[in-house]
Amino acid sequence: MKQKFKISFPGYKIIDGYILRKFLGTYLFSIALITVILVVFDYAERVDNFTESHAPFTAIVFDYYLNYIPEFITQFSGLFTFISVIFFTSKMAYQTEIIAILSGGVSFRRLMWPYFLGAFAIMALSLSLNLWVIPPSQVNCVNFKRAYFKKYKNEQYDRHIYRQIAPGEFVYVRAFDNDNTAEYFTLERYDGTQIRQTLEAEDISVDPETKRWTAQRYITRHIDANGEEEFKQLRDLDTIINLDVTELGRIDQTVKTMKIGELNEFLEQQRRKGSDSINIIEVAKHTRYSYPMATFILTLIGVSLSSRKVRGGTGLHIGIGITLCFSYIMFNRVFEEFAKSGSMPVWLAVWMPNIIFAVIAVYLYRKAPK
Numbered sequence: 001m002k003q004k005f006k007i008s009f010p011g012y013k014i015i016d017g018y019i020l021r022k023f024l025g026t027y028l029f030s031i032a033l034i035t036v037i038l039v040v041f042d043y044a045e046r047v048d049n050f051t052e053s054h055a056p057f058t059a060i061v062f063d064y065y066l067n068y069i070p071e072f073i074t075q076f077s078g079l080f081t082f083i084s085v086i087f088f089t090s091k092m093a094y095q096t097e098i099i100a101i102l103s104g105g106v107s108f109r110r111l112m113w114p115y116f117l118g119a120f121a122i123m124a125l126s127l128s129l130n131l132w133v134i135p136p137s138q139v140n141c142v143n144f145k146r147a148y149f150k151k152y153k154n155e156q157y158d159r160h161i162y163r164q165i166a167p168g169e170f171v172y173v174r175a176f177d178n179d180n181t182a183e184y185f186t187l188e189r190y191d192g193t194q195i196r197q198t199l200e201a202e203d204i205s206v207d208p209e210t211k212r213w214t215a216q217r218y219i220t221r222h223i224d225a226n227g228e229e230e231f232k233q234l235r236d237l238d239t240i241i242n243l244d245v246t247e248l249g250r251i252d253q254t255v256k257t258m259k260i261g262e263l264n265e266f267l268e269q270q271r272r273k274g275s276d277s278i279n280i281i282e283v284a285k286h287t288r289y290s291y292p293m294a295t296f297i298l299t300l301i302g303v304s305l306s307s308r309k310v311r312g313g314t315g316l317h318i319g320i321g322i323t324l325c326f327s328y329i330m331f332n333r334v335f336e337e338f339a340k341s342g343s344m345p346v347w348l349a350v351w352m353p354n355i356i357f358a359v360i361a362v363y364l365y366r367k368a369p370k
Helices: 014-052 057-075 077-094 097-103 108-148 150-155 251-257 260-273 278-306 313-341 346-367
Strands: 161-166 169-176 181-191 194-207 212-223 229-240
Touching: 014 057, 014 077, 014 108, 057 077, 057 108, 057 278, 077 097, 077 108, 077 278, 077 313, 097 108, 108 251, 108 260, 108 278, 161 260, 194 229, 251 278, 260 278, 278 313, 278 346, 313 346
Parallel strands: none
Antiparallel strands: 161 169, 169 181, 181 194, 194 212, 212 229
């Protein structure tokens, strides 16, 4: 006779399994439902692009959408968690199940155990996706867009790119193309605040593997301590410059394609160069951890908020929950801008929404029915 698999550990109760199944079941159902809706609307919006570029159906499904979905899940995982908790917990409260559980001798703190177990599973999933799954999936998405989206080919790289490649050394590129050629390239070397040497080329190419830059014609300018300038028009430039092609792209998009180990290496590399993009990279690093960790905070808020039976029932709880969740998303966006601009330390700005909502969570927990 077959026996059903059951979770069991010291202190485990039947109600734990009931809450855990409701929690994760509602979460997975909401994720699946919204994902299907998103894919349908996105496909309707892009169908003309797919048709014009003759993108194969298998590439659309497996190279684009299958790689796009993980990022969508992690971006809105907190919202799905919050709504899932509020939805089924408020239904339990409306049907007086919460009162019955608490009256049976189960404390509110003990009631939180299955919720936190479910939150831990969701947090582990989101963290794994952020650190290791989404970066390679983003690479596949980028390759698909390069192949089939004409507009993306022009948006992949910034225009008027200015990067620091070493202390006192800067590169300016007016435009960079997918064929690894740059339109108007300038290399500048400074001594303190004084420019000492420049190298200019109207057209220049690079080998991404060797970082070897070549140009048929180029001009050098040397400025001595007295301010006298010497110009030379030269041919057949062939030199190695400490500049990776990825650094010419949009940094906020480039870091999305890096696994956590690669991101850490890239961050240290940019620090050694004295890059002005360090804050953007650090924000990307910290958010990979802060977003999944918010799962516990939003779960505690959701349970504390919806465990009391009130007039308006589930609808009122969901309305308040959505308002709080979108407030959390807005706080994240605002504080990330503070971090990128240098107005606040990056770690503090990125984690500040979690700190604020943790305070709210503790307050609501203390007000929850005991």
